[in-house]
Amino acid sequence: MPCTTVLVGRDASSDRSTMIARTDDGHFDVKKIIVVEPEKQPRNYESKISHLRIPLPENPMRYTACPSVDPKNGIWAATGINAAQVGMTATETITSNPRVLAADPPVKYRRAKNRREKDVPGGIGEEDIVVLVLPYIRSAREGVTRLGELLEKYGTYESNGIAFNDEKEVWWMETIGGHHWIARKVPDDRVVLMPNQFGLDCFDPEDAFGEGKENLCSRDLPEFIAENHLDLNRNGEFNPRYIFGSRRDMDHIYNTPRAWMMGRYLTPESHRWDGPDAEFHPESDSIPWSLVPDRKVAVEDVAYLLSGHFQGTPYDPYSHQNTGRRGIYRSIGINRTGVTSICQIRPDRAQKGLEWICFGSTTFGGFLPLYPNVRKMPDYVSRVGMEVSTENWYWGSRLIAALADPNYGTCIQQIGRYREEMAARGRQIVAEYDRKQTNDERTLEEANAKLCEMARELTAETLGKVLADASEHMKNGFNLSDN
Numbered sequence: 001m002p003c004t005t006v007l008v009g010r011d012a013s014s015d016r017s018t019m020i021a022r023t024d025d026g027h028f029d030v031k032k033i034i035v036v037e038p039e040k041q042p043r044n045y046e047s048k049i050s051h052l053r054i055p056l057p058e059n060p061m062r063y064t065a066c067p068s069v070d071p072k073n074g075i076w077a078a079t080g081i082n083a084a085q086v087g088m089t090a091t092e093t094i095t096s097n098p099r100v101l102a103a104d105p106p107v108k109y110r111r112a113k114n115r116r117e118k119d120v121p122g123g124i125g126e127e128d129i130v131v132l133v134l135p136y137i138r139s140a141r142e143g144v145t146r147l148g149e150l151l152e153k154y155g156t157y158e159s160n161g162i163a164f165n166d167e168k169e170v171w172w173m174e175t176i177g178g179h180h181w182i183a184r185k186v187p188d189d190r191v192v193l194m195p196n197q198f199g200l201d202c203f204d205p206e207d208a209f210g211e212g213k214e215n216l217c218s219r220d221l222p223e224f225i226a227e228n229h230l231d232l233n234r235n236g237e238f239n240p241r242y243i244f245g246s247r248r249d250m251d252h253i254y255n256t257p258r259a260w261m262m263g264r265y266l267t268p269e270s271h272r273w274d275g276p277d278a279e280f281h282p283e284s285d286s287i288p289w290s291l292v293p294d295r296k297v298a299v300e301d302v303a304y305l306l307s308g309h310f311q312g313t314p315y316d317p318y319s320h321q322n323t324g325r326r327g328i329y330r331s332i333g334i335n336r337t338g339v340t341s342i343c344q345i346r347p348d349r350a351q352k353g354l355e356w357i358c359f360g361s362t363t364f365g366g367f368l369p370l371y372p373n374v375r376k377m378p379d380y381v382s383r384v385g386m387e388v389s390t391e392n393w394y395w396g397s398r399l400i401a402a403l404a405d406p407n408y409g410t411c412i413q414q415i416g417r418y419r420e421e422m423a424a425r426g427r428q429i430v431a432e433y434d435r436k437q438t439n440d441e442r443t444l445e446e447a448n449a450k451l452c453e454m455a456r457e458l459t460a461e462t463l464g465k466v467l468a469d470a471s472e473h474m475k476n477g478f479n480l481s482d483n
Helices: 098-103 129-136 140-154 221-227 240-244 256-266 299-305 393-434 441-472
Strands: 004-008 018-025 034-036 044-046 053-055 063-065 079-081 087-093 160-165 170-176 180-185 191-194 215-217 337-345 353-359 368-370
Touching: 004 087, 004 160, 004 170, 004 299, 018 087, 018 160, 018 170, 018 299, 063 129, 079 129, 079 337, 079 353, 087 129, 087 337, 129 140, 140 160, 140 170, 140 180, 140 215, 170 191, 170 240, 180 221, 191 256, 256 299, 299 337, 299 353, 299 393, 353 393, 368 393, 368 441, 393 441
Parallel strands: none
Antiparallel strands: 004 018, 004 191, 018 337, 034 063, 044 053, 063 079, 079 087, 087 160, 160 170, 170 180, 180 215, 337 353, 353 368
């Protein structure tokens, strides 16, 4: 899916937590957040898209997931945190190039053409990956190695990026063709910016095939590169982007501008992003995969990045200024986002995991923290149907966004207050329950119930305000004094 990912190393964050975050930008995919208990995890998994059957281990852990409400195309679990306090988000759809795809073609489902033939299953993909990996890993690194084994055995039908985090490390993994992959530990003092492109711009092969401290990859990657003449680097350098990535005109409209916007926010002092002497502009091919932020990063900063629409630049689609460039680049906060999550793993809390959830367009939505290690999530976030209803947060968020968007200038203050109050009151409730220093399920479920009740109140109030504003701006308004 066309998503945006932000990864935060522990020394880059304000509280030494690690964070992995991603917008799940489907086609208005209806989403919910649930808890999957071990007895509900399948022992034999079958993909809807690729018709692939995979036996799964007998020892799954509890984990959260944000699946599609309509199961017709599969689970699409998207993101979650498991009982071992390991987070995962999957997947960021990334780019590749014809050289790679020809050398190791995607493993696609092939339907039999006649009765004498048999269907040929495809590989794994975004639909499957969280369910196949998250219930079985106890560290971010284990996530990379388990998924790597699955990719090498079954292959994949698409190019994807996947993130994992635990209390110490964040790992980023990218698929290469049908069966190959590459992964790197995010430096602790850095923030990674991923806008639907192959991202890694540095890699240490010696470490990958030695101690593997910060670099990992599929076992035959050097031979794969050499045999297929994939390396476009000069002077002995190893920039994975030059080997596995893309450099398309469409990247300059759809992808790189998002990295530019996020980098501009994170490093306004240490790098030049604007003007004739800028180091990077919105269509630069060399925007770094990761940056050391000018100041420490909090959850609210990640939420701001993932809600971005080029505010403060000539490219903001909501700008009143006639810049001639409004809306020419793809914003991060777009209309068709189903769910956005920030998986935060905190080293100094009894309940280390905290999952910040936003449904619908992030530009108009609030981020709600929830404790993941519980038996079930409150109905307000988990009991979601395909029918529009104000009784759950997904549809409430969608309604707010649809009403506020055409009335941005008059509604945005209400949206800003909504977002800030949800973050502040959410933090207050989390602080109250963090002080209890407990992993007791009932206590954490009580906390989640309070958090969801707070979100329900704020959402109903905000929906009423934007509805009133939208009603006042209807085009069929007419007063007796108008004639």
